Amino acid sequence: MDYITADKVTFAYEADENEERLEVLHGVSLGVRKGEFVALLGHNGSGKSTLAKHFNAMLLPSGGKVYVDGLDTMDEALKIEIRRRVGLVLQNPDNQLVASIVEEDVAFGPENLGIAPPEIRKRVDAALKAVEMYDYRLNAPYKLSGGQKQRIAIAGIIAMEPDCIVLDEPTAMLDPRGRDEVLRTIHKLNRENGITIVLITHYMDEAVGADRVVVMDDGRVLTQGTPREVFSRVRLLKDHQLDVPQATELVWRLRGEGYDLPECALDIDECVAALEPLLNS
Amino acid sequence: MIRDITLGQYIPGRSLIHRMDPRVKIALTFVFIVFLFIASNFEGLLMMVALMFLILFLSGVPLSQYFRSLKAILFIVLFTGVLNLFYGGGRVVWRCPFFPAMQITDGGIGNAVFISIRIVSLILFSSVLTFTTSPTELTDALERLMKPLKVFHVKVHEIAMMMTIALRFVPTLLEETDKIMSAQKARGADLESGGVMQRIRALVPILIPLFVSSFRRAYDLAMAMECRCYHGGEGRTKMKQLHMTGLDAAAVACTAVFCGAVIFCAAYFPASLR
Secondary structure, three states, X not given: OOOEXXXXXXXXXXXXXXXXXXXXXXEEEEEEOOOOEEEEEOOOOOOHHHHHHHOOOOOOOOEEEEEEOOEEOOOHXXXXXXXXXXXXXXXXXXXXXXXXXXXXXXXXXXXXXXXXXXXXXXXXXXXXHHOOOHHHOOOOHHHOOHHHHHHHHHHHHHOOOOOEEEXXXXXXXXXXXXXXXXXXXXXXXHHHXXXXXXXXXXXXXXXXXXXXXXXXXXXXXXXXXXXXXXXXXXXXXXXXXXXXXXXXXXXXXXXXXXXXXXXXXXXXXXXXXXXXXXXXX | OHHHHXXXXXXXXXXXXHHOOHHHHHHHHHHHHHXXXXXXOHHHHHHHXXXXXXXXXXXXXXXHHHHHHHHOOHXXXXXXXXXXXXXXXXXXXXXXXXXXXXXXEHHHHHHHHHHHXXXXXXXXXXXXXHXXXXXXXXHHHHHHHOHHHHHHOOOHHXXXXXXXXXXXXXXXXXXXXXXXXXXXXXXXXXXXXXXXXXXXXXXXXXXXXXXXXXXXXXXXXXXHXXXXXXXXXXXXXXXXXXXXXXXXXXXXXHHHXXXXXXXXXXXXXXXXXX
């Protein structure tokens, strides 16, 4: 049984007069299992962010259904329950923080849920430790780096003790160091706390560490599978103007030139292992 | 720098005054201001000044900080002081040789001194509040103090939430203004020369992008807040509870003694303002 189920979801933005109704999702069906790390790939306008916002009832499908832990997102009364279970982290860390002190910001979610103050304190401390920002709990957010701010935003979601976190391009506005920090945090939460992760990104390299990669194109699921399966379909991805990780690309091109190489290299280490015998011979 | 506005004028510390409940601090500051005006003679005013020095001493904030906050109102104190010199009864001390109507009397001198002390005390009392209480504590306390206003359908929680968000976004928007200014300068915008009107007009290309981006931020923030289950003040709890302790009781008692003394002075000594 999937934790999140999207069943033939279509979505269209309400059109103004004289405008055509713009359908962004054309019948997407997708399941996310509990504890899974799913990377949702696609370029701008592929509908990946729109789909993600369906996972915690921020957007409601125009057609089809979305279920979270068996709860129908169309049911207005369940909205808070659903958002407690599935947290959404947005792209710009500056625009997600509410309070001017780190720990008070992290407490915002649990406060909204009406949790008792001593329990909030415990959760806030645990959440800040989980993202390794406990030492900064009394700082002002604007003095932190982008990666640190994004980790605070993640802590704010963890403090609600969700089963799943959906991250909508959380690294798009960060420098490489901040990106590493955030990715490491996400992987740690998935591994150690068993939190289901849906990571939306257009950096192919970030998708390599996922359990499953789902590629979206033009409001449909183009292909999905383990990173190895998906990134060996280089031709398919290229036909849809999508990139593959650089290591994969290199090996693929060399194979195209007729060199005897393994079918797919996902990261630099695999690429090195593949090329070493070739260079030595 | 203006960037540190999130902390406002707050000077972190662990003094007795810092540790008081912010609600009590706000209420007592209000009482002090009222009693500064109830004190109608120098004897009563002396009581308030004594209380003020006691609080300044207990706050643990360096006196130089207080002087700095007085510098800002120096002009107002001088202006009202000088003006009061000429409005008062009693014996004439000095008469302007050109305009005989302008004269300084001993009553006027008394008034000038009295009112100057009153204004200076007023500023110092409120400085103690802002120096020893962080803006978050202040908004928190205000939310709770204003709670009774809910009866009159005042949206107390919403107002407090707006204050919190405003405080949070001041440094962010300042940074953004800096960036936009640099961007416009890079395109040849001239922000530094010309007359007043010209400079005001030069601000338009800065304000418009700032406005647009503020709305975008507001949209994002609203979404982030909804994602974190925000649904108004209904059923909301607070991580930090405010507690009144013996310290606050002592402060209230101490204030009561001094205020009693002011009332006593007002009743037994003649008024100083003439």
